[in-house]
Amino acid sequence: MADSIYLLNRNTFGTIENAGNLLTIEEATTLLNDWVDNDRLRLHMRQVAALMKAWAIEKENADEKTALKWEIAGLLHDADWEKNPNYHCRIIIEKLEKLNIDPEVIHCIASHGPKYFGVEPENEMDKMIYMFDELSGFIHAAALIRPTRYEGMDVKSITKKLKTLSFAAQVNRDDINDAVSRINYSLEEIIQFIIDHQPAVK
Numbered sequence: 001m002a003d004s005i006y007l008l009n010r011n012t013f014g015t016i017e018n019a020g021n022l023l024t025i026e027e028a029t030t031l032l033n034d035w036v037d038n039d040r041l042r043l044h045m046r047q048v049a050a051l052m053k054a055w056a057i058e059k060e061n062a063d064e065k066t067a068l069k070w071e072i073a074g075l076l077h078d079a080d081w082e083k084n085p086n087y088h089c090r091i092i093i094e095k096l097e098k099l100n101i102d103p104e105v106i107h108c109i110a111s112h113g114p115k116y117f118g119v120e121p122e123n124e125m126d127k128m129i130y131m132f133d134e135l136s137g138f139i140h141a142a143a144l145i146r147p148t149r150y151e152g153m154d155v156k157s158i159t160k161k162l163k164t165l166s167f168a169a170q171v172n173r174d175d176i177n178d179a180v181s182r183i184n185y186s187l188e189e190i191i192q193f194i195i196d197h198q199p200a201v202k
């Protein structure tokens with residue numbers, strides 16, 4: 001989620017000596033719960049984390065540690081949004097740098113909105129967090145109005161809703177189109193992946 005311009009004015013994050021340093025899921029969840037009170041926002045980050053992990057394993061053949069890297073980036077990407085709306089991304093980045101976390105995790109978080117943070121997604125992990133961020137929330141909104149939620153949801157109903165600008169109007173369609181233009185998968189494939197892997201609405 002990002003709805004303003006929060007340019008970071010930098011392109012390197014963390015230091016290479018910290019490559020491989022990750023939080024455990026328990027540590028990342030504690031940080032998330034300490035910083036974020038809003039259940040909806042916590043759910044958004046858990047959903048993006050689950051999608052990142054599943055994508056890393058299924059599409060990137062990631063080992064356990066690499067999958068954890070993707071998952072942690074998803075789990076913390078909006079952690080500072082609620083308490084520091086004017087410095088979104090900057091605060092969580094500084095926190096992870098202080099904790100000596102793997103620079104790829106930090107760069108990934110910084111990549112989740114190129115036009116907002118001024119950081120271009122570089123690797124697949126960066127591109128996929130950008131891809132999932134808005135679309136995950138959009139499909140969540142679509143699930144909320146269906147009695148069976150994700151069960152039986154079809155891709156066409158989502159592409160149709162994307163063209164209906166009044167539906168989930170806060171979701172930026174330009175960001176979704178820009179994100180999909182950067183990867184080698186179609187919008188339909190990504191939508192299907194989210195329907196299949198997004199944790200059910202609680």
Ligand SMILES: [Fe+2]
Pocket residue numbers: 001002077078081088112113
């Ligand atoms: Fe965000």
Ligand SMILES: [Fe+2]
Pocket residue numbers: 001002044077078133
């Ligand atoms: Fe987000």
